[in-house]
Amino acid sequence: MAHVALPAWVMLAYLISGVCFILALRGLSSPATARKGNRFGILGMGIAVATTLLIEAPVPPGGFLPQPTIDDLQTLAQILIAIALGGAVGLITARRIQMTDMPQLVAAFHSLVGLAAVLVGWAAYLNPAAFGILGLDGAIEPQSRVEMGLGIAIGAITFSGSVIAFLKLAGKMSGAPILLPKRHFINLLLLLAIAFFLYGFFDSQSPIDISLITALSFAIGFLLIIPIGGADMPVVVSMLNSYSGWAAAAMGFTLHNTAMIITGALVGSSGAILSYIMCKAMNRSFISVIAGGFGAEAAVSGEAREQRPWKRGSAEDAAFILEQSENVIIIPGYGMAVAQAQHVLREMGDLLKKAGVNVKYAIHPVAGRMPGHMNVLLAEANVPYDEVFELEDINGEFAQADVAFIIGANDVVNPAAKTDKTSPIYGMPVFDVEKAKTVMFIKRSMAGVGYAGVDNDVFYMDQTMMLLADAKKMVEDIVKALQR
Amino acid sequence: MDFISILSIFVMACFVGYYVVWSVTPALHTPLMAVTNAISSVIIVGALIAAAASGSSGSKLLGLAAVALASVNIFGGFAVTARMLAMYKKKER
Numbered sequence: 001m002a003h004v005a006l007p008a009w010v011m012l013a014y015l016i017s018g019v020c021f022i023l024a025l026r027g028l029s030s031p032a033t034a035r036k037g038n039r040f041g042i043l044g045m046g047i048a049v050a051t052t053l054l055i056e057a058p059v060p061p062g063g064f065l066p067q068p069t070i071d072d073l074q075t076l077a078q079i080l081i082a083i084a085l086g087g088a089v090g091l092i093t094a095r096r097i098q099m100t101d102m103p104q105l106v107a108a109f110h111s112l113v114g115l116a117a118v119l120v121g122w123a124a125y126l127n128p129a130a131f132g133i134l135g136l137d138g139a140i141e142p143q144s145r146v147e148m149g150l151g152i153a154i155g156a157i158t159f160s161g162s163v164i165a166f167l168k169l170a171g172k173m174s175g176a177p178i179l180l181p182k183r184h185f186i187n188l189l190l191l192l193a194i195a196f197f198l199y200g201f202f203d204s205q206s207p208i209d210i211s212l213i214t215a216l217s218f219a220i221g222f223l224l225i226i227p228i229g230g231a232d233m234p235v236v237v238s239m240l241n242s243y244s245g246w247a248a249a250a251m252g253f254t255l256h257n258t259a260m261i262i263t264g265a266l267v268g269s270s271g272a273i274l275s276y277i278m279c280k281a282m283n284r285s286f287i288s289v290i291a292g293g294f295g296a297e298a299a300v301s302g303e304a305r306e307q308r309p310w311k312r313g314s315a316e317d318a319a320f321i322l323e324q325s326e327n328v329i330i331i332p333g334y335g336m337a338v339a340q341a342q343h344v345l346r347e348m349g350d351l352l353k354k355a356g357v358n359v360k361y362a363i364h365p366v367a368g369r370m371p372g373h374m375n376v377l378l379a380e381a382n383v384p385y386d387e388v389f390e391l392e393d394i395n396g397e398f399a400q401a402d403v404a405f406i407i408g409a410n411d412v413v414n415p416a417a418k419t420d421k422t423s424p425i426y427g428m429p430v431f432d433v434e435k436a437k438t439v440m441f442i443k444r445s446m447a448g449v450g451y452a453g454v455d456n457d458v459f460y461m462d463q464t465m466m467l468l469a470d471a472k473k474m475v476e477d478i479v480k481a482l483q484r
Numbered sequence: 485m486d487f488i489s490i491l492s493i494f495v496m497a498c499f500v501g502y503y504v505v506w507s508v509t510p511a512l513h514t515p516l517m518a519v520t521n522a523i524s525s526v527i528i529v530g531a532l533i534a535a536a537a538s539g540s541s542g543s544k545l546l547g548l549a550a551v552a553l554a555s556v557n558i559f560g561g562f563a564v565t566a567r568m569l570a571m572y573k574k575k576e577r
Contacts, residue, residue: 011485014529021523022500028508028516031572038565041519045526045558052529056536071538079535082548086555093556094563102514102564109521109561112553116527119550123534123543130537131530143487241517248524249494255533256485260526262497267520269501274513365510372513376568384575390510 006055011258013051018262020044025266031385048259053079099380100337103237103370104169110240111162114221117155117247118214121148124254125210131255139205144254149198149210151250153217158243160221165236168225169369175230183227184291190220228289234370235278235289242271274371281365281391283417283427310446313465315477318440321465322348323482325402325438327358329394331431332374333367333409339471342381345407348475349383351482360397361388362431364412395432404436406458408471410443414456423454439464442474515568522561528554 020040027037053076097105125148128134133144140148167173180186194216201209228236249264251257279286322328330349336342349359361383367374378388398404406413416423417430433439439458445468446459458464467474508516531554534547 017526018497021526022504024519024523025501025504025508025516028512028519030509031512031569032574034512034515034569034572035566038515038519038562038569041523041565042562045523045562048526048529049532052532053536056533075536075538078548079532079551082535082551083555086552086557087559090556090558090560091563094560094567097564099568102518102568105560105564106514106517106521109518109557112557113521113524113527116525116531116550116553116557119546119553120527120530120534123546123550124530126546127534127537127540127543129539130533130543237517241520244524245520248527251527251530253490253494255530256490257529258493260529261490261494262500263523263526265494265497266501266504267524269498270505270508270516270520273502273505274517277510277513363511368514370514370517372510372516375511376514376571379568379571379573382571382573385511385572386575388511 006256010051010055013047014257014259017044017048017051017259020047021259021263021266025270044259099376100340101170102373102376103233103368104166106370107162107166107169107237107240110237110244111159111166113244114155114158114160114162114240114247117244117251118152118159120251121152121155121254122210122214124148133254142202145202145205146198147250147253149201149213151247151254152210153194153198153213154243154247154250156214156217157221157224158240158247160218161225161236161243162221162240164222164225165233165240168230169233169237175233177229178226180223180227183223187220187223190216190223194220224290227291232282232284232289234366234368234373235275235282235284235286237370238271238274238278239290240271242268242275245269245271277365278371281429283425283429308460310460310466311464313440313467315467315469315474316481318465318467319478319481321438321440322352322357322403322405322478323355325352325357327360327397327401328352328403328405329360329362329398329401329436330405330407331362331364331409331413331433332378332407333364333412334369334374335408335410336471337368337374337377337408339408341407341472341475342377342383344472344475344479346378346381346383348479348482349387351479355482359387360394362391362394363388364391364409364429364431367409367412391429391431398432398435401436402438404431404433404439405442406433406440407442407475410456411454413458414454416454416457425454433458434461437463440467441465442467442469442471444468444470511572512569515565518561518565518568522558522565525554525557525561528558 021044024037024041027033124131128140135141197209197212245267252260413433417425417428531550
């Protein structure tokens, strides 16, 4: 092996950096420790970057900056400028981004990790000596070729897939699935081709092979995501999160870098687990999400609905009942965030609490556009996190609830998921709102149906009061009525 | 380090990742994604190596570009996570 052994302190520093990253995720087990966790993450990154700069930047063999030449200083300046430029863009974006836009931001960030992995892979290919992966025969070590090729392939898939996910989430591209004929066949063919060229690269280290790996991987990332509909984007974002981790891990193998390998494994598992949780929350198999096409034929079923009687309530009626209640459970959905009703909703919750009502918020895993999104939106509106409950923790409490207050949600309260085997959402875990004494359902009109395009029996129950208006307007009116 | 040592670290880290991520409360899944995003930009290590090395100007340029991209992610990812976490408050008593 021609791998240049790194000094022990360097290896140790990278290991500490990896441990810091583990602690960063560990901190997220509760909001109370999360901020400390984030600081561990920053510390770990600082250690990794500082260590690399100390050993790699303008250090001729023999020690730290003994006699820097002009060239060395120039290189250091270039690096610092690149960090400053990127850092400034990142900080400004992080400060300006709306919390509702968090899913697209995360998708955009994933694409950057992917692209950076591709660039690093190519850089290692062009200058293997710098990465210590040059074999004695003057060629790149065969094992490194495979790792490099894999890193570039995963990075490229992450990049182009995330760009499409970003465009769909940001509404710059239709969320509707785009279905190419024979797309599974095309994708399979592309995958086989990538594997073939990967072997070719392993065999010959040819620039043509690695170029083809890069190009085909960009293409397959694009083709994998375009058939997936807007409703499945939470799974896609989680999956791409996982890919960005595996890309980092592959690069870590090439560089023999502990920090990168630990991080890659952490991020890879994190994304995989989140995808699993999202799939389970929608009762969809991962394969069917990846196969795409969900939501393509949704619009049709809305037409065939029978006319059934339902009751309409006013803001005053709602305020009166809410005030008299003991227990109120609020179920917010993404529609609430679209209407920007979270702040006035919290105001309503505060007024009710003042009147002695016990107010809780119930959140479905798919309530937002990405895992945990709704929790962030409520936190932004100053809803204390200990009033916010997950599906399995609160579902038993609906029987004791006087009011289930549904705002901007639909499919997640649809009992058809429990009873109707023909329903597209059958098997999805839902809130047992029908057990509450009164159900208040805020909805723009009776015409629209949920994301899955199915009718909802909750509209027509005896205890249901339909509050037909824009979510923000309706809650504002309820707040006014409560203040009277 | 030989391949087997690296593979061992990787496999162990996958297990650590599995258990640590399951212990993350669902309320913090969005900050989890933001922070994993930031830490996966530890590939900046590779980018720095390429940017600092002499010998290939192409490799150096790619490295510098990757340093800039990863920096967007590192600073942006940690900052946006901190911003989100600052919003999570307990009930006032």
